[in-house]
Amino acid sequence: MVEFGTLDILRNLLDAAIWTVVLSLIAFAGGAVAGLVALFALVSGRRWPAGIARGYVELFQGTPLLMQLFLVFFGLPLIGIEVSAWSAAVLSLVLFTGAFLAEIWRGCVEAVPKGQDEAARALAMSYPERMRWVILPQALKIAIPPTVGFSVQVVKGTALTSIIGFVELAKAGTMIANATFDPFTVYGFVALIYFALCFPLSMLARRLERTLHVAR
Template sequence: MFTSFSWLHVEVLLQGLVWTVVLSIISFVFGGIFGFAVSLAGISKNKALVRLADAYIVLVQGTPVLILMFLVYFGLPILNIEVSSLFAASIAMTIFASAFLGAIWRGSLQSVSRTQWEASDCLALTGLQGLWLVIVPQAVRIATPPTVGFMVQIVKNTSLASIIGMAEMTYIGKEINASTFQPFTTYLVIALFYFCICFPLSAASRKFERMYNVGHR
């Protein structure tokens, strides 16, 4: 017997929204950590590291996020490593985010004028000191707009975790639809929740771009 969509269902969706946000934060934080390592490898003087970073970025960017989730969720148990849907989704989303953020940040570091690198040498700074004190602060200005914009992609891709059974917002929406048989109302509410998260991020990205005048560098 079907029930009508009600505020109770909205409250349940809000619980799923919490897990959507949690997965997004995990993906961005750990993806950012590994992504920064990828970006540093990409600008390294070691050609092997550069090739490794290039291969990683190309491989991950060319693989759908859902396939990454399947590989982790169904692949690790083959190695006798049982994983939850949250853990599998977090690993897959971290891999996804690290490749894209690594590419964004590598490009930002490379776009800093070569004279700035030379200036850090003139100041008798070590390579690491020059990177942190001279290059990174300038690269941050360039990287901020696309980084904030990419967070929208992270949030939207968390919906794929519903396929492997993670009880985030989209998964709960499917369960609600099964009991109410009101897909339009259910998914309209879900779309509004996603919009409430993604629109401010998109607006912030545009604001940062205007603020830093990235487009006219």
């Protein structure tokens, strides 16, 4: 058994938590880009782009993130593409996040009253102009709370990357618990750190929902 003091355990876990935060930020930023591309394809009204985007969303929403991590990490090398645990974690989480954000934002776009789009058409505005000046500004107000709320799922989803060997908070907790034989203390700290990361985001989402009066 390795002798670790309580402060040593906490310090090592906080160091690993930095990677959890970095991975979450990259996954959310990359997922936002992928989600926007899929969103525009979904609402474009064009058959093929919408069909491809719908297939992407259904695929990543309909399969567990764990399976996606396995397929990327173990599947890509089978076709000659070597990936590290970090690369597999980033790619999987970006695609996973993008699929869910696209669906969240599609619902927000469709929640904008149809009369807004019809009025913009009456003013002879093109599709990009209608989206830029009429639809998206109104959809943004609706989208902010659920988007912030979904970020909590992204943070918690990073824990699954430990299964392919990426050392983030959950993986570090397992390693330290195995070394110290003190799982209660270690996993107690892991849970508290996750709570400290996720609870402010949950509260922010609720506050934004009240502030923006989304229900109205």
